[in-house]
Amino acid sequence: MKIIGTDREGNTKEVEGRDGWSVMEILRDNGFDIAAECGGACACATCHVYVTDGWYDKLPAPSDAEIDMLDMALAVEPGSSRLSCQIICSNETDGIKVTVAPE
Amino acid sequence: MTDAPAAANSGNPIETDVAIIGAGPIGLFAVFELGLLDLKCHLIDILDRPGGQCTELYPEKPIYDIPGLPIVTGQELVDRLMEQIKPFDPQFHFGEMATSLEKLDDGRWKLKTDQGTEIIAPVIVIAAGAGSFQPKRPPVAGIETFENAGDGIGVHYAVRKMETFRGKNILIAGGGDSALDWVINLAPLAKTLTLVHHRDGFRAAQHSVNQMRELEAAGKVKFHVASVKALHGEPGKLTGVTLAGADKSEWQHDADVFLPFFGLTIKLGPIAEFGINLHENLIPVDTARFESQTPGIFAIGDINTYTGKLKLILSGFHEAALMAQAAFHIARPNEKLRFQYTTSSSNLQKKLGVN
Numbered sequence: 001m002k003i004i005g006t007d008r009e010g011n012t013k014e015v016e017g018r019d020g021w022s023v024m025e026i027l028r029d030n031g032f033d034i035a036a037e038c039g040g041a042c043a044c045a046t047c048h049v050y051v052t053d054g055w056y057d058k059l060p061a062p063s064d065a066e067i068d069m070l071d072m073a074l075a076v077e078p079g080s081s082r083l084s085c086q087i088i089c090s091n092e093t094d095g096i097k098v099t100v101a102p103e
Numbered sequence: 104m105t106d107a108p109a110a111a112n113s114g115n116p117i118e119t120d121v122a123i124i125g126a127g128p129i130g131l132f133a134v135f136e137l138g139l140l141d142l143k144c145h146l147i148d149i150l151d152r153p154g155g156q157c158t159e160l161y162p163e164k165p166i167y168d169i170p171g172l173p174i175v176t177g178q179e180l181v182d183r184l185m186e187q188i189k190p191f192d193p194q195f196h197f198g199e200m201a202t203s204l205e206k207l208d209d210g211r212w213k214l215k216t217d218q219g220t221e222i223i224a225p226v227i228v229i230a231a232g233a234g235s236f237q238p239k240r241p242p243v244a245g246i247e248t249f250e251n252a253g254d255g256i257g258v259h260y261a262v263r264k265m266e267t268f269r270g271k272n273i274l275i276a277g278g279g280d281s282a283l284d285w286v287i288n289l290a291p292l293a294k295t296l297t298l299v300h301h302r303d304g305f306r307a308a309q310h311s312v313n314q315m316r317e318l319e320a321a322g323k324v325k326f327h328v329a330s331v332k333a334l335h336g337e338p339g340k341l342t343g344v345t346l347a348g349a350d351k352s353e354w355q356h357d358a359d360v361f362l363p364f365f366g367l368t369i370k371l372g373p374i375a376e377f378g379i380n381l382h383e384n385l386i387p388v389d390t391a392r393f394e395s396q397t398p399g400i401f402a403i404g405d406i407n408t409y410t411g412k413l414k415l416i417l418s419g420f421h422e423a424a425l426m427a428q429a430a431f432h433i434a435r436p437n438e439k440l441r442f443q444y445t446t447s448s449s450n451l452q453k454k455l456g457v458n
Contacts, residue, residue: 075330
């Protein structure tokens, strides 16, 4: 399963997801500059990404906790902003396109 | 962040055994291990309370991997550590950022903070996690040129003196408790007060949201689902902003002051300027002493790196214990270290106040 990630400089890279891992973990382990200060606890909003190309609506809706935490993210774009620690890789997310949000 | 008056430090400079940068769980436990060896500690932290990431990021989240505590929240762990180190009477300097470190002729170190505190100690322990918590800065071009413009004008990430905002056109951004608290507190003295947030909903406490809605209904606060796209004015003098609504439409808005409240993020900060060898923003240490490549300066917890490093609280506790043994020999070069167990040593039990 693939993740097509774009960094803050606009460079796009296709990386291999792992079933059950979060998109944050995959991006971080592949060298994307994602702080993820809280380590994936939905507690810091520093793994903010934009989910693009129609992928936002294909994902399970964000939890109330994630919606609340997005209030602490910068440059939130409704209909595209997600916390990447809350997006779990599966066959359904194969090919998902995400862009790392500004910090 | 730094426009508060310098604290009066009657005992400046302070002389002690160990200065610890960072009052997170590892800095706190270092007080315990050092205290068993009769070393006194002063701790500096940019936050206004102990706990670091544990209390700032996840006070209510349970932690499951602390040995002996099957479940404990970030706040509970910090509360217990504070209780555990109480017998050693650590001195805290909260709301201060360690800004410089200088070696004195007598071999000791002088650590200075942004609030004017000076601490002289033979041992420095850096337990700073990933660095200093600093306010998140919105990605708006040129925003830094409006920071530090002076009281009541430009961009501020905290409110120190409410009165300086009287009669101003105030713009607040954010949807958390800080944003709403300041909307409520500043509305009565603002000329105009506008709140922008990316959604018509807030993570803030419900009673704060209700109060904001009442102020909005009374015409004392304007709320827009919008974001700040550009800042206008000259460096140091903000005059207005461009706002963009949910439908991407843009409009101009008068503002003398812009207060973004998006919480805190972690930046390494001035530690990078201390002259200590760093590797990818971490401090390489040896695993016998947890000392940096500069003798007398130790690094424990998430800030250090070594082969096999795991960023776990329990690893930091171990690092603190070994660091303390090495630090003793620097602080007490002429004394013999007597290794003892708290279970059997009446000497240690006396220090802990249990015997």
